[in-house]
Each structure stands twice: as structure tokens, then as C-alpha cells.
Amino acid sequence: MSIKLKKWDYIIIVILIIISFIPYVFFKGLIGEKTAQVYAYITVAGELYNEIPLTGQVSRKEFSIDTKYGKNTIVIKNESIAVVASDCKDHICEDFGYKGEVGDVIVCLPHQLYIEIKSNETMSKNQDIIAY
Amino acid sequence: MAKTKRLVYISLLVTMALVLSLIERNIPVPFLTPGAKIGLANLVTVVALYSLPKKRDIIMMIVVRLFLTSIFGGSISGLMYGSMGALLSFLIMIFIKEVLKDKVSMIGVSAAGAVFHNIGQVIVSICIVRNIGVALYLPFLSVVGIVTGIFIGLSAHYVMTYIYRLQIGNYLISMRE
Ligand SMILES: [Zn+2]
Numbered sequence: 438m439s440i441k442l443k444k445w446d447y448i449i450i451v452i453l454i455i456i457s458f459i460p461y462v463f464f465k466g467l468i469g470e471k472t473a474q475v476y477a478y479i480t481v482a483g484e485l486y487n488e489i490p491l492t493g494q495v496s497r498k499e500f501s502i503d504t505k506y507g508k509n510t511i512v513i514k515n516e517s518i519a520v521v522a523s524d525c526k527d528h529i530c531e532d533f534g535y536k537g538e539v540g541d542v543i544v545c546l547p548h549q550l551y552i553e554i555k556s557n558e559t560m561s562k563n564q565d566i567i568a569y
Numbered sequence: 570m571a572k573t574k575r576l577v578y579i580s581l582l583v584t585m586a587l588v589l590s591l592i593e594r595n596i597p598v599p600f601l602t603p604g605a606k607i608g609l610a611n612l613v614t615v616v617a618l619y620s621l622p623k624k625r626d627i628i629m630m631i632v633v634r635l636f637l638t639s640i641f642g643g644s645i646s647g648l649m650y651g652s653m654g655a656l657l658s659f660l661i662m663i664f665i666k667e668v669l670k671d672k673v674s675m676i677g678v679s680a681a682g683a684v685f686h687n688i689g690q691v692i693v694s695i696c697i698v699r700n701i702g703v704a705l706y707l708p709f710l711s712v713v714g715i716v717t718g719i720f721i722g723l724s725a726h727y728v729m730t731y732i733y734r735l736q737i738g739n740y741l742i743s744m745r746e
Binding site for chain 1: 672674677680681684687691704705707711714
């Protein structure tokens with residue numbers, strides 16, 4: 438009893454390979470859009486405090502940055518970030534409003550808080566997937 | 570008597586599948602898709618497909634196998650991945666075998682089974698991690714699947730030659746014919 442590959446075995450294997458590439462063709466564009474990750478780069482007194490991804494961040498998220506310099510309340514929604522409340526003396530940081538474009542900045546000088554919107558172009562598709 | 574033989578045979582298949590699942594757990598999968606398995610236990614499904622005349626028995630064998638595998642150090646998520654993979658793989662194999670009959674060998678059937686096993690797992694991954702990115706692993710998984718599928722097809726073929734030699738094999742063949 439010997440086994441022989443039949444014509445349909447080859448056909449099936451070719452079909453299987455084609456099937457496995459279907460999601461790649463369909464979702465490639467969709468995933469490609471996510472490669473340009475925009476994030477908020479937050480520093481306090483020149484030191485990195487946190488990096489918060491803005492891409493895909495549509496729902497409202499609130500948190501506070503509480504340091505020895507003071508407290509700022511941050512809100513992230515619709516892929517943008519804002520300082521909504523601050524116990525600093527000038528409250529200029531609150532006036533910046535929502536920022537989400539690459540290069541935008543929000544500054545709170547009394548608290549030495551600096552938020553810059555950056556884009557991580559180097560974040561490749563593969564890294565994006567590996568993160569999951 | 571016939572019923573006892575059949576039960577013993579099904580139990581034998583389940584045991585084989587269980588051992589293969591346990592061996593497989595110790596084989597690292599070089600891809601990061603959560604729960605990805607190469608599906609060695611598919612070997613037993615292929616053997617069952619070609620030796621058990623009743624589809625109900627094959628399904629029973631698969632269900633018992635999945636259940637026992639998850640008890641033996643498996644997890645609920647493992648059971649989910651495994652079930653979806655096993656279900657899709659079983660459906661495609663039975664479809665190909667019934668439609669193409671003698672035009673296809675065990676190799677084609679089990680290669681399709683292996684790839685659809687991966688597709689099932691990827692679908693569960695997409696549902697769990699809510700990221701379609703895992704679908705991009707499919708080509709890699711499929712290449713592995715096709716290779717293991719061919720290997721499994723060959724192994725199943727040789728296992729079958731021994732099963733046919735057993736009396737139980739004759740009995741099963743006589744039941745099929
Ligand atoms: Zn301020």
C-alpha cells in the first residue's frame with residue numbers, strides 16, 4: 438500500500454495557499470493605516486513622564502499628572518489630548534484646548550509640564566502586530 | 570459485540586489524539602499567534618475519517634478528545650481555539666473527502682484540514698484580541714499547516730495500513746462497504 442499524490446492534492450494545496458493570503462490582501466490597507474501611530478509625548482521637568490497613543494483613542498479617557506510641581510488633569514478623546522484642569526497659577530495650559538496634530542504642543546510652565554504630539558513612523562506593521 | 574469493538578476503537582483514537590496533543594504542547598510554535606498549534610492531533614481525525622463509517626462516531630471522537638485535552642493541562646481559551654480549529658478542519662476534510670472521493674489522497678485532505686485548523690484559530694484570535702492583524706499570520710501558519718498536513722497525511726496512510734491489518738480494521742471496512 439503506497440501513497441501517491443493525486444492531481445487534486447496539488448490543486449487543493451494551491452487553493453489553500455491562495456486562501457491563506459486572502460486576509461493579507463483585504464486587511465493590508467486597513468492595518469497599514471494604523472502604522473502611523475500618533476502619540477502624546479509627555480515630559481515633566483525635561484524627563485519623560487509618559488507616552489500615550491492617540492491613534493484609535495476615540496473614547497474619553499481622563500487621568501491626572503500629579504508631580505511635586507502640581508497637578509494637571511488630562512483628557513484624551515477623539516485622538517487628541519487636552520489639559521482640562523490645573524492647579525497652576527496661570528491656567529494657560531487649559532487654554533490650549535484639544536491637540537492631536539503631529540507637532541502640536543501643550544505647555545504648563547509653572548508645572549514644567551510639556552506635551553508634544555509625535556508620530557512614530559518607524560513603528561512597523563510587524564511591531565504593531567507583535568504588540569498584541 | 571460490534572458496539573463494544575467500536576467503542577474500544579474510538580477510545581483508542583481518543584487516546585492517540587490525547588498523547589499527540591500532549592507532545593505538541595512541548596513543541597514551541599515559532600509564531601506569536603495566541604494559542605497557535607500545528608495540530609498534530611489532526612492525524613487522528615484523518616484516521617477516524619477513513620476508518621469510522623459513521624460521521625456521528627467521528628464527531629464524538631473529536632468532542633471527547635477536545636474535552637479531555639483541555640482537562641489534561643489545557644485551558645478554557647485553549648479549548649476555544651482547539652474547538653474552532655477542530656470543527657473547521659473536520660468540516661473541510663469531510664467536504665473534500667465526500668466531494669472528491671478517490672480523486673484526492675489523504676495528503677490533500679489532511680493539508681486542507683491543517684490549514685482550516687489554523688483558520689479556525691485565527692478567527693478565535695481575532696475575536697479575542699479584537700485585532701485583525703493576527704490574520705496576517707495566516708500565510709505563515711498555512712505553510713506550516715500544509716507541511717504538517719502532508720506529514721500527517723503520510724502518517725495517517727501508514728497508520729491505516731496497520732489498522733486494516735487488525736481484525737478491527739477488517740470489521741470497520743466490512744461495515745463501510
Ligand atoms: Zn498650567
